[in-house]
Amino acid sequence: xxxxxxxxxxxxxxxxxxxxxxxxxxxxxxxxxxxxxxxxxxxxxxxxxxxxxxxxxxxxxxxxxxxxxxxxxxxxxxxxxxxxxxxxxxxxxxxxxxxxxxxxxxxxxxxxxxxxxxxxxxxxxxxxxxxxxxxxxxxxxxxxxxxxxxxxxxxxxxxxxxxxxxxxxxxxxxxxxxxxxxxxxxxxxxxxxxxxxxxxxxxxxxxxxxxxxxxxxxxxxxxxxxxxxxxxxxxxxxxxxxxxxxxxxxxxxxxxxxxxxxxxxxxxxxxxxxxxxxxxxxxxxxxxxxxxxxxxxxxxxxxxxxxxxxxxxxxxxxxxxxxxxxxxxxxxxxxxxxxxxxxxxxxxxxxxxxxxxxxxxxxxxxxxxxxxxxxxxxxxxxxxxxxxxxxxxxxxxxxxxxxxxxxxxxxxxxxxxxxxxxxxxxxxxxxxxxxxxxxxxxxxxxxxxxxxxxxxxxxxxxxxxxxxxxxxxxxxxxxxxxxxxxxxxxxxxxxxxxxxxxxxxxxxxxxxxxxxxxxxxxxxxxxxxxxxxxxxxxxxxx
Amino acid sequence: xxxxxxxxxxxxxxxxxxxxxxxxxxxxxxxxxxxxxxxxxxxxxxxxxxxxxxxxxxxxxxxxxxxxxxxxxxxxxxxxxxxxxxxxxxxxxxxxxxxxxxxxxxxxxxxxxxxxxxxxxxxxxxxxxxxxxxxxxxxxxxxxxxxxxxxxxxxxxxxxxxxxxxxxxxxxxxxxxxxxxxxxxxxxxxxxxxxxxxxxxxxxxxxxxxxxxxxxxxxxxxxxxxxxxxxxxxxxxxxxxxxxxxxxxxxxxxxxxxxxxxxxxxxxxxxxxxxxxxxxxxxxxxxxxxxxxxxxxxxxxxxxxxxxxxxxxxxxxxxxxxxx
Numbered sequence: 001x002x003x004x005x006x007x008x009x010x011x012x013x014x015x016x017x018x019x020x021x022x023x024x025x026x027x028x029x030x031x032x033x034x035x036x037x038x039x040x041x042x043x044x045x046x047x048x049x050x051x052x053x054x055x056x057x058x059x060x061x062x063x064x065x066x067x068x069x070x071x072x073x074x075x076x077x078x079x080x081x082x083x084x085x086x087x088x089x090x091x092x093x094x095x096x097x098x099x100x101x102x103x104x105x106x107x108x109x110x111x112x113x114x115x116x117x118x119x120x121x122x123x124x125x126x127x128x129x130x131x132x133x134x135x136x137x138x139x140x141x142x143x144x145x146x147x148x149x150x151x152x153x154x155x156x157x158x159x160x161x162x163x164x165x166x167x168x169x170x171x172x173x174x175x176x177x178x179x180x181x182x183x184x185x186x187x188x189x190x191x192x193x194x195x196x197x198x199x200x201x202x203x204x205x206x207x208x209x210x211x212x213x214x215x216x217x218x219x220x221x222x223x224x225x226x227x228x229x230x231x232x233x234x235x236x237x238x239x240x241x242x243x244x245x246x247x248x249x250x251x252x253x254x255x256x257x258x259x260x261x262x263x264x265x266x267x268x269x270x271x272x273x274x275x276x277x278x279x280x281x282x283x284x285x286x287x288x289x290x291x292x293x294x295x296x297x298x299x300x301x302x303x304x305x306x307x308x309x310x311x312x313x314x315x316x317x318x319x320x321x322x323x324x325x326x327x328x329x330x331x332x333x334x335x336x337x338x339x340x341x342x343x344x345x346x347x348x349x350x351x352x353x354x355x356x357x358x359x360x361x362x363x364x365x366x367x368x369x370x371x372x373x374x375x376x377x378x379x380x381x382x383x384x385x386x387x388x389x390x391x392x393x394x395x396x397x398x399x400x401x402x403x404x405x406x407x408x409x410x411x412x413x414x415x416x417x418x419x420x421x422x423x424x425x426x427x428x429x430x431x432x433x434x435x436x437x438x439x440x441x442x443x444x445x446x447x448x449x450x451x452x453x454x455x456x457x458x459x460x461x462x463x464x465x466x467x468x469x470x471x472x473x474x475x476x477x478x479x480x481x482x483x484x485x486x487x488x489x490x491x492x493x494x495x496x497x498x499x500x501x502x503x504x505x506x507x508x509x510x511x512x513x514x515x516x517x518x519x520x521x522x523x524x525x526x527x528x529x530x531x532x533x534x535x536x537x538x539x540x541x542x
Numbered sequence: 543x544x545x546x547x548x549x550x551x552x553x554x555x556x557x558x559x560x561x562x563x564x565x566x567x568x569x570x571x572x573x574x575x576x577x578x579x580x581x582x583x584x585x586x587x588x589x590x591x592x593x594x595x596x597x598x599x600x601x602x603x604x605x606x607x608x609x610x611x612x613x614x615x616x617x618x619x620x621x622x623x624x625x626x627x628x629x630x631x632x633x634x635x636x637x638x639x640x641x642x643x644x645x646x647x648x649x650x651x652x653x654x655x656x657x658x659x660x661x662x663x664x665x666x667x668x669x670x671x672x673x674x675x676x677x678x679x680x681x682x683x684x685x686x687x688x689x690x691x692x693x694x695x696x697x698x699x700x701x702x703x704x705x706x707x708x709x710x711x712x713x714x715x716x717x718x719x720x721x722x723x724x725x726x727x728x729x730x731x732x733x734x735x736x737x738x739x740x741x742x743x744x745x746x747x748x749x750x751x752x753x754x755x756x757x758x759x760x761x762x763x764x765x766x767x768x769x770x771x772x773x774x775x776x777x778x779x780x781x782x783x784x785x786x787x788x789x790x791x792x793x794x795x796x797x798x799x800x801x802x803x804x805x806x807x808x809x810x811x812x813x814x815x816x817x818x819x820x821x822x823x824x825x826x827x828x829x830x831x832x833x834x835x836x837x838x839x840x841x842x843x844x845x846x847x848x849x850x851x852x853x854x855x856x857x858x859x860x861x862x863x864x865x866x
Contacts, residue, residue, distance in 0.1 A: 012774070012778075013783070013784060014783065015783075065651065067651055068822075068825070070821070071650075071651065071818065071822060074650060074815075074818055075650050075651060075652045078650055078652065078773070079652060079773055079774075079775065080775050081774070081775070084773070084774055084775075085652060088652040088653075088654070088772070088773075089651055089652055091654050147774075433773075433775065433776065434779075
């Protein structure tokens with residue numbers, strides 16, 4: 001694991017993309033395929049499920065370090081990361097009072113051996129044995145590898161490399177296109193030496209039939225639409241508020257993949273049933289899963305019920321009926337169509353989808369003769385329950401990832417309300433010792449009732465200034481949470497609003513973030529719960 | 543009575559000051575025009591009903607604990623202190639007392655310093671890497687104390703090379719040298735200094751990071767030497783490429799050891815994690831308290847703004863440049 005820990009340190013240290021790729025390439029060249037496979041697994045954000053509970057790790061660390069629980073919590077609060085807190089508390093490398101600690105044993109075990117022979121077997125062990133093993137590893141490892149071990153144990157190894165960087169590095173090692181690597185990394189795979197050899201191997205016939213293509217992503221439209229040129233060169237569609245997915249019909253089977261690379265086939269049986277009977281073999285559609293009722297999309301929160309449940313009961317299926325709205329055709333008759341222009345793909349898609357089939361439909365084109373007309377259509381979005389307009393270049397191929405220029409999302413302006421800061425607490429990771437997690441309230445009569453939390457939207461300077469104000473004006477502390485006097489007003493932006501039994505205010509907002517700090521406003525001028533409820537009624541009317 | 547010359551401890555406005563003699567030149571530089579009288583470490587003087595004396599605190603040149611005795615009852619005001627060896631100042635001297643006023647800047651058990659030689663070797667390796675990549679290495683450190691300690695600790699790694707310095711640091715180097723501290727030769731970077739800095743190590747105050755002054759170094763790597771750099775979050779949040787955990791304050795273990803050695807029954811904690819330290823000691827039978835200072839706030843929110851000094855006022859007063 002030493003090499004992997006060093007790679008992590010190297011990646012952690014630099015912000016330069018080129019240096020990160022160079023570090024990854026060096027690692028993949030030198031590592032044994034079995035180790036490299038696990039490294040790819042972790043670097044692409046996959047984790048080892050349920051090894052040991054974090055609470056147990058914390059308890060063992062407290063005992064090993066001889067630190068009372070409250071003090072451990074204070075340390076954790078300052079560090080913001082459990083693995084790092086443990087690594088620092090158990091630091092035997094420094095010279096404690098009155099003598100030298102024994103030097104750490106050099107770590108010669110490979111990453112694959114660490115995972116397969118040490119970490120995975122933990123699952124089957126009773127707690128006493130787990131504890132004995134983990135504490136012994138803590139003692140034998142140096143500080144940084146001990147931290148990396150903690151990251152593997154807690155399953156929260158975020159290295160700060162985007163998956164595309166890993167793909168680029170592997171592409172350099174394998175001498176194949178990054179897109180091919182991206183495709184090989186999608187879906188389910190086991191981190192074995194064989195897998196890694198295939199990953200960096202030459203292209204072969206008949207690779208896994210379930211595998212989706214890397215998704216094309218849109219950029220937010222940050223220029224005037226007229227700057228895009230002729231309106232006739234573009235295809236416009238609604239931007240649906242659902243789950244982006246690819247529907248794959250290959251090898252006599254059918255697969256539904258989310259953009260988060262989750263296989264959703266079993267979650268949406270009605271879609272799969274229709275796809276099996278209506279779509280020809282060798283076809284891949286790109287589109288959106290929506291909860292639909294009588295041809296109208298239902299709020300995203302309804303769709304979420306389909307994902308959260310362990311078992312899909314008849315009731316859930318009836319309450320949240322799902323449909324697939326297709327907007328692109330990536331493969332037909334087994335041919336990859338991604339290099340063909342969108343106009344052609346779209347025409348073939350329209351032929352492939354049966355009209356009047358509510359569960360598998362074609363995303364309608366939004367027809368506008370001019371950009372002004374398009375802007376007018378955009379104003380209808382909220383009423384239609386969609387997030388905005390998609391604008392796609394008719395002549396463009398289907399590219400992997402977010403490439404500026406061909407796909408734009410022109411979202412509707414968010415809702416905005418003025419709210420009062422009530423509570424604050426430190427963030428995690430980079431923001432561990434700054435109060436960056438804020439809770440806001442609006443007026444309900446003469447009382448402020450909390451309704452949203454927001455983590456982003458302020459500049460670094462504003463964060464520091466607000467942090468200082470919070471610390472100097474804390475009324476009460478509840479663990480890491482501080483209550484502050486209701487003085488600071490912020491304009492919050494959010495995308496949607498729904499009724500919620502879990503929130504005291506009775507409403508839940510979607511994607512809340514801070515739009516502006518409003519030192520010009522007094523708390524009394526903030527918005528009311530009544531106004532939020534009015535928004536709720538307005539959205540439900542459609 | 544001044545414990546040391548950092549801006550959150552040595553404030554202007556008093557008619558007269560007493561301080562430990564080795565720090566006179568540094569204090570004169572920081573409080574120009576002030577009437578400061580020096581006393582050798584260990585010498586006692588009677589003021590009213592009390593006897594006072596200064597004892598080395600090991601923090602920076604001239605730093606002192608103040609011992610105050612009245613009818614057999616002894617208090618120590620530690621000021622800031624550390625127990626690690628520092629070639630640029632006298633080592634901390636444990637003094638027995640009844641009440642010990644201790645700093646608590648790093649009073650959490652996650653703070654445990656690596657040996658200074660280890661950190662110096664890390665810095666040297668980083669300099670080497672940057673040199674091989676054809677880049678300059680800019681190492682940020684507080685201009686009073688930390689910068690001089692780094693110079694002295696890097697001496698074995700110099701191999702004939704000369705460290706370059708920012709004007710604010712060079713001015714303090716001169717004061718140290720005049721006070722008899724042996725520092726390796728340095729070369730100041732003047733506004734008119736031109737040419738390539740590839741392969742050079744430059745010492746600069748933290749506030750210089752990201753300033754116009756840095757432009758001359760091109761694609762330089764910027765490091766920061768501070769106790770706060772022990773945490774990955776602080777390392778990554780700052781505008782620094784690398785952090786080196788080197789502090790002029792005591793770590794958790796040295797705080798506890800020092801409190802033990804003082805023999806004090808009562809401990810008053812101040813600065814930083816004072817409530818934490820007080821609670822921990824309280825649970826172990828000490829009589830404890832937290833001593834507020836004029837400076838509000840808690841742990842520094844920003845790496846690079848301070849290393850114990852906790853008020854933005856102080857920063858502003860020192861020209862936004864530094865302070866420990």
